[in-house]
Amino acid sequence: MTKETNRIKQNFIEGLSHISRFWGLPKGVGALFAVLYISPAPLSLDELVSQSGLTKGAVSTNVRALARMGLVRRSTKLGDRKDYYEAETDFYKAIRSILGERQNREFDRAIQSVKETLDKLEAAKGSMDEAERKFLIQRIQALQDFFDAIDNLSRAVTKLDSLGLTTVQKILSILK
Amino acid sequence: MTKETNRIKQNFIEGLSHISRFWGLPKGVGALFAVLYISPAPLSLDELVSQSGLTKGAVSTNVRALARMGLVRRSTKLGDRKDYYEAETDFYKAIRSILGERQNREFDRAIQSVKETLDKLEAAKGSMDEAERKFLIQRIQALQDFFDAIDNLSRAVTKLDSLGLTTVQKILSILK
């Protein structure tokens, strides 16, 4: 591999590391995805270690996170007990996977707590100032509705085949 | 304010703190928004201090972050030099503000670095293996296209008046 090639790849890896951090993920996650994404063939954990500069432990956990998000796939070669990883190149598939993941975990629980507050308010009829109760219910219900809308949008997105420019234009033209 | 009322409010504040952290924001941000959101009137910085349990410094910086995101508005009262803050209740407006904010800042810069890599690859004709160059260009171009699609989607969203259930259903029904 030429010096120039190497420099360009390094630049790309750093770029994705940065984007990764911007999205609140460890930069190692971005770096590993970058390494895999510009590799024409699946890479083993040790290859990831040498190409990313991270240690085995870090690669192990970060690449697992990537797999959970659907951004990389795990594969094996016959007669080789190493695990190999390759980048998912269908980003829409990855988005669907990520949204699905988030849906089921903390996001739902977090939203649940808002619903809980609402239930408590409904039950508190009589035990608190009625005007205030009405006000709080109205406000928190509006928040709840908003979360539901987000939830629905995310469900909608997971059903799309892609998010190409034409799709977006289509959406826009219809709603404008 | 009754004990019960207080307990319910506290529950709500904790809920939003949690959601805030889930979205990668300081929990103080969520707490402050919650306090403002369930307040029928704008609150001063000192009132936020007492109702959130944070110190002045923390409230100052966190509430400023909220204002930058468009989730709270600053206001003043005549003949009173305190600043007052109130929650934005139009969440779609807030979303537009947040997306607009993100757009212009780091996200653009991050994406720019991918574009940069692409340019370098284009310029590297001759100075590296041609097959590999073509491969890298193809891959990174695909990533670039994806980012552009996201960018367009976010622009599209900022143009929507709301994201109500009917809107989402409309999108779905058209694209399915």
Added chain:
DNA sequence: TAGAATGTTTAGTATTTACTAAACGAAATA
């Protein structure tokens, strides 16, 4: 079964982030 190869987990550390307390600056009032 001993040894090697592989991936995961753990314990400790470094880094980053968000907070507190207090100093500060600016603006209003006396």
Added chain:
DNA sequence: TATTTCGTTTAGTAAATACTAAACATTCTA
């Protein structure tokens, strides 16, 4: 001009996070 009121900034600290190095468990091979 001195004093008070208010918000911001700063310096230091606490907490959370992501990493490294090494121990560990498991599976394969000799």
